[in-house]
Amino acid sequence: MTRTYSLAHLAQHLGAELVGDPDLVIEGIANLLTADSRQISFLSNATYQKYLAETRAGAVIIAPDLAETFAGNKLVIANPYLAYAKLTKLFSRPSSLQGIHPSAVIGEQVELGEGVAVGPNAVIGNRCVIGEGTIIGPGTVIGDDCKVGKFTRFAANVTLYEDVIVGDECLIHSSAVIGADGFGFARASDKSWVKIYQLGRVVIGNRVEIGATSTVDRGALDDTIIGDGVKIDNIVHTAHNVRMGKNIAIAAMTGISGSVDIGDNSTLSGGVGVVGHISIANDVHITGMSMVSATITEPGSYSSGTVLAPTREWRKNAVRFRQLDSLANRIRSLEKALQKHDLS
Structure with a gap:
């Protein structure tokens, strides 16, 4: 219409x-x-x-x-x-879902607010609380003990594991997975891996949008936290114990390692990688394909990596890059030789 x-x-x-x-x-x-x-x-x-x-x-x-x-x-x-x-x-096109579809599965002790719509083959686990006006798309699965605020929308085939909290007016796109286990393993003496069970939750604020096929892992002990107004593009991975402030925007193909703190109003462009256990200050912009390898304490724009060039030129630059250490040593040797020459 x-x-x-x-x-x-x-x-x-x-x-x-x-x-x-x-x-x-x-x-x-x-x-x-x-x-x-x-x-x-x-x-x-x-x-x-x-x-x-x-x-x-x-x-x-x-x-x-x-x-x-x-x-x-x-x-x-x-x-x-x-x-x-x-x-x-x-x-924009409004959702056509209304009421509870006959094929939907609703668990025990579930609280559904006024005007909640649940699509075909959706599943809501036990003891969930779903706020007024929220729309749960076809095939979406919400695990036990989840809490969802008012006027939030889940597209088709979203998965919320147990104990996830989602705020008001959020939009979670298809195939997003919220609350899966973080990547935690301990090495045994025989070099095998012993799983660290993830005991925290995911807590998502209000007005958050999470793109298709993006993932947010639950915390190991503390919660993974996504602040109010955060916008996450498609195919973004957020690892366990990440803490995002407010109004952050993250573009596609970005990977954020565990226990990273990201400050308010920061933006991460496409393909950014962030190593674990660091902090990013408020009002930071990371340009595309950058690798964030250390804590950033000051606001501003940050970049890493090499820019596009014709292949022949890029190959020459790559050779020079591998020679940087030896070139630096040669320059030091020349400087020392010049100093000796001047002294003599």
Whole structure:
């Protein structure tokens, strides 16, 4: 079903200044090049300003300093990208799940809040508490003694092991696994491995989003903690006893080793690796494919690794990299020789 809104309604929703026809009906959102007269677009990057002249969008969300460059209907607001983000919720597809599907399995002593929906073949274990308005997708399994807040949504085939806590207004995507055992083993005298049973929990705050096929392991003794407002992309691994602060964003293919503390508002780009038992300060940005091998105490942007280069050039650089230690020793020898020469 198509959702429609007047331009006046959208302006009021965003707190934006409306310039143009308040009664214009908007049916969706699109980029400047593909939008038609029934859609709204946005300009958040000056690089795309050149497309304003040719856009067929019914209206454009635009910043005050660029508003005069567009003659059509517009919503003028300081942060067009944030405004666009807020509008996407209005036009998103709502879940069609309602009620408890006959094939769902509900355990004993389960508390379901008002308006909870449980899809086909979903399983809720014993003694779980599920908050008002929460949606549990098809095939999702929630283990014994879990607690889930209000208006949280689990997509299809999510797995929560026992004793997991998930807050309000979270979104957990398909095939995410929350609360599996952390990777803990002790080496025996015969070199075999003895399992360390993981006795902690996973505690997830409010407004957290966890992407498809991502995993969050339970703590060994203490809990693994994901703070309020954290956003985790697809295929991210969070090991046992990790503690994340608030409003952290982590891109795909990142691996976070055990007992890492990550401060508020930090961001980890794609493919980042983090070694265990270190801390990352608040407001840190780690660029893609970096390896974090030591504690970071100051906010700022950090990088590691080598940048892309033509293969022939990269191979030469790789050879030079292997020679760095010997080159440093040669430079020291030359410096000592020069000092002796100057003294003589």
